[in-house]
Amino acid sequence: MSRLVVVSNRVPVPTPGVPPAGGLAVALSGAMQARGGLWFGWSGAKLPPGETEPSEPQVTTADGVTYAVIDLSERDLDEYYAGFSNRMLWPLFHYRMELTEFTRVSLSGYHRVNRLFAQRLAPMLKPDDVIWVHDYHLIPLAAELRAMGFRNRMGFFLHIPFPPPDVLTALPNHADVVRSLAAYDVAGFQTPIDVENFETYVRRERVGRRLPDGRFVAHGRAVTVEAFPVGIETDAFAAVAAASNRNALVRRVRESLSDRKLIIGVDRLDYSKGIAQRIQAYETFLLLDPEWRGRCVYLQITPKSREEVPEYAAMEREVAELAGRVNGAYSELDWTPLRYVNRTVGRNALAGLYRQAAVGVVTPLRDGMNLVAKEYVAAQDPENPGALLLSRFAGAAAELDGALMTNPYDVDGTAGALARALDMAVEERRERWSSMFRRIKEYDVTWWRESFLEALEKDDEAPPSTGRMALVR
Ligand SMILES: O=P(O)(O)OC[C@H]1O[C@H](O[C@H]2O[C@H](CO)[C@@H](O)[C@H](O)[C@H]2O)[C@H](O)[C@@H](O)[C@@H]1O
Numbered sequence: 282m283s284r285l286v287v288v289s290n291r292v293p294v295p296t297p298g299v300p301p302a303g304g305l306a307v308a309l310s311g312a313m314q315a316r317g318g319l320w321f322g323w324s325g326a327k328l329p330p331g332e333t334e335p336s337e338p339q340v341t342t343a344d345g346v347t348y349a350v351i352d353l354s355e356r357d358l359d360e361y362y363a364g365f366s367n368r369m370l371w372p373l374f375h376y377r378m379e380l381t382e383f384t385r386v387s388l389s390g391y392h393r394v395n396r397l398f399a400q401r402l403a404p405m406l407k408p409d410d411v412i413w414v415h416d417y418h419l420i421p422l423a424a425e426l427r428a429m430g431f432r433n434r435m436g437f438f439l440h441i442p443f444p445p446p447d448v449l450t451a452l453p454n455h456a457d458v459v460r461s462l463a464a465y466d467v468a469g470f471q472t473p474i475d476v477e478n479f480e481t482y483v484r485r486e487r488v489g490r491r492l493p494d495g496r497f498v499a500h501g502r503a504v505t506v507e508a509f510p511v512g513i514e515t516d517a518f519a520a521v522a523a524a525s526n527r528n529a530l531v532r533r534v535r536e537s538l539s540d541r542k543l544i545i546g547v548d549r550l551d552y553s554k555g556i557a558q559r560i561q562a563y564e565t566f567l568l569l570d571p572e573w574r575g576r577c578v579y580l581q582i583t584p585k586s587r588e589e590v591p592e593y594a595a596m597e598r599e600v601a602e603l604a605g606r607v608n609g610a611y612s613e614l615d616w617t618p619l620r621y622v623n624r625t626v627g628r629n630a631l632a633g634l635y636r637q638a639a640v641g642v643v644t645p646l647r648d649g650m651n652l653v654a655k656e657y658v659a660a661q662d663p664e665n666p667g668a669l670l671l672s673r674f675a676g677a678a679a680e681l682d683g684a685l686m687t688n689p690y691d692v693d694g695t696a697g698a699l700a701r702a703l704d705m706a707v708e709e710r711r712e713r714w715s716s717m718f719r720r721i722k723e724y725d726v727t728w729w730r731e732s733f734l735e736a737l738e739k740d741d742e743a744p745p746s747t748g749r750m751a752l753v754r
């Protein structure tokens with residue numbers, strides 16, 4: 282078997298006591314440990330001020346995985362990470378054109394760092410390595426490596442949505458972005474809707490066409506383009522949740538609830554997650570369903586994220602204000618309706634908290650997948666599962682047909698759905714949960730990794746299979 286080389290912007294080199302957070306890190310950590318290989322990317326650290334030349338990769342090995350990471354300069358991070366990746370591609374790919382900021386400077390920093398990644402990675406590559414590149418930060422990496430002469434099989438997986446052409450074409454360099462995707466042998470997306478958006482773009486912009494074998498030919502290369510919805514380690518996560526009464530933090534939270542029903546939300550502090558709209562929906566619910574006052578607690582766990590990006594700082598203020606408003610209006614001396622926590626919680630404790638919660642609220646305005654939704658389902662007690670309230674705009678909605686679907690822009694509708702979730706009879710909860718659990722058990726993180734790598738390692742001549750994912754919706 283060829284060696285697997287994974288490249289992603291952030292590489293969570295295992296650090297005792299520091300859990301990886303963020304869906305990409307969580308999904309790939311398990312996948313890498315199962316298969317081994319090399320994982321290359323940014324260390325998460327900045328070079329000392331004034332230094333501009335990134336170090337040689339720092340290499341460590343743990344659990345059969347070799348981690349090779351480089352520090353990046355302040356300028357590189359400003360332009361490539363906080364700039365083009367997170368002020369242009371992130372908002373645009375989440376359909377938020379009004380939040381984008383395009384500058385030539387950040388675009389050129391984006392290309393410079395992609396070239397740097399290619400240069401630092403190149404000496405470590407062997408001719409038969411299979412290279413798997415992750416996410417929007419690194420779209421041009423294969424083109425850079427190909428320009429240096431590498432002929433390896435290269436695959437790309439986009440963890441965030443691929444927007445419809447009317448949105449994508451607002452990106453001044455959209456044509457280059459799609460040309461860069463054609464340098465890969467496989468381009469994987471989260472859902473069939475993303476594949477459809479790609480296909481519509483290719484057709485409308487006349488840059489390619491579908492081959493009879495299902496691949497796309499664009500810019501002179503044939504690329505397999507398919508949906509590979511990312512999953513979780515369902516069985517392992519369910520087992521941790523089932524044993525969570527041994528976890529001291531989980532026990533403390535349970536005791537603090539004193540029989541009140543728990544509603545849980547877990548999201549990075551990101552405008553795509555719809556946290557402000559969700560708190561407004563909770564406020565409306567407390568207003569319209571007064572019988573629930575004092576009988577439920579909403580716990581919102583929200584680690585801060587990308588604080589160097591101005592839109593994130595603005596959102597941090599907005600959400601904190603809203604949380605204060607709800608608590609100011611509805612708190613009693615012995616009851617606080619909303620617990621808003623800006624801290625990362627370890628996944629073992631999270632598993633137990635999900636299991637405690639009568640309702641999981643996952644209401645992003647747009648999300649590539651959302652692993653929290655799948656983790657909430659995996660963590661439930663099969664005899665008495667909670668209800669999942671899920672945005673129709675999360676990638677996970679294409680699979681989790683047993684969730685109560687909601688439109689997060691409809692605050693009143695979400696408030697009503699929350700009341701319905703809290704009131705749902707156990708028979709209905711069991712029925713909804715069983716179908717979701719079956720789905721995430723079959724399409725888990727192992728399925729995701731194996732099916733992507735199978736497509737990537739397939740002989741070019743063999744027709745790729747299509748329709749790997751059955752769309753529920
Ligand atoms: O590295 P950061 O800038 O701190 O951000 C954390 C990660 O956020 C995004 O995660 C996405 O991947 C998940 C797993 O496939 C998916 O469920 C979720 O919908 C996506 O938003 C981002 O795409 C990653 O690159 C970041 O590492």
Ligand SMILES: O=c1ccn([C@@H]2O[C@H](COP(=O)(O)OP(=O)(O)O)[C@@H](O)[C@H]2O)c(=O)[nH]1
Binds near residue numbers: 304583627
């Ligand atoms: O305090 C926290 C918050 C989140 N997570 C994990 O981070 C991931 C978030 O992934 P998701 O796909 O939901 O969203 P992303 O942050 O990648 O956009 C999930 O596995 C969560 O369990 C965590 O471990 N601790």
